Amino acid sequence: MFILFLIALGLYLISTIFYLVFLVIDRKNIEIIGHFSLLAGFIVHFLATCFRYFQAGYTPITNLHESLSFLSLCIAGFFLFLKRSYKISILGSIIVPLLSLMFIWALSLPNDIKPLAPILQSYWLPIHTIFAFVGNSIFFVSFFVSVLYLFLERGIKRKRFSPISSRFPSLEVLDSINYRCMSYGFPFLTIGIITGSLWAGIAWGSYWSWDPKETWSLITWIVYAILIHNRLAIGWRGRKTAYMMIVGFFSILFTFLGINFVIGGLHSYL
DSSP: OHHHHHHHHHHHHHHHHHHHHHHHSOOHHHHHHHHHHHHHHHHHHHHHHHHHHHHHTSOSOSSHHHHHHHHHHHHHHHHHHHHTTSOOGGGHHHHHHHHHHHHHHHHHSOOOOOOOOGGGOSTHHHHHHHHHHHHHHHHHHHHHHHHHHHHHHHHHHTTOOOTTGGGSOOHHHHHHHHHHHHHHHHHHHHHHHHHHHHHHHHHHSOSOOOOHHHHHHHHHHHHHHHHHHHHHHHOOOHHHHHHHHHHHHHHHHIIIIIIIIIIOOTTTTO
């Protein structure tokens, strides 16, 4: 079964190489190879995750290895989905190398299948984790879109252009992608928090205990809620949206990794 993960990694790395070449050489056939390598990697990665599910007997999102692997899978899937609506192939030169590095990190960690902790033996596990991780993957993409937006905007203001920067989407398109990410990511994040709260009520007898991960999840939700409100109510666009997306992503990153390594808490088994 693990061989499937290695095959998926090989396909992701092939896609990475072709997307990086595409960044330098603007040829459609190079991008096509990168795209289909990514698609094939995503399919094999999905099948490997399914096999691990049947082998383990539970949803494989219970430790850092499985979490990073599943997050990589979600990022690949969302980027492929986004490419159907926008001509953003060039963004593959940023997204694909990063998800490949994340997947390498995942595969370098202990991957033994162990008995599930009693607290995780619940039907809420797949519901809560899948919604949360899909939302995180969407905001992962939006983070790099936001960074790219600020970089290109700065170049335009300083009238510094390069052949490569001119190939990236316009600021309007990047802002539109950010709004699409908000529209998709926020409901997933919200449902993830709600289902987590319901699970906590069953497992610990309290729907909310102000555990560090719960608290930072709420902070992240508030950041994106403010962003969406200001976007719809007072017309926030462009730079303000990009900055808030970056703040929200760092909050997600701290919730996902920082708390486990720095603070701990009831969710430290992840």
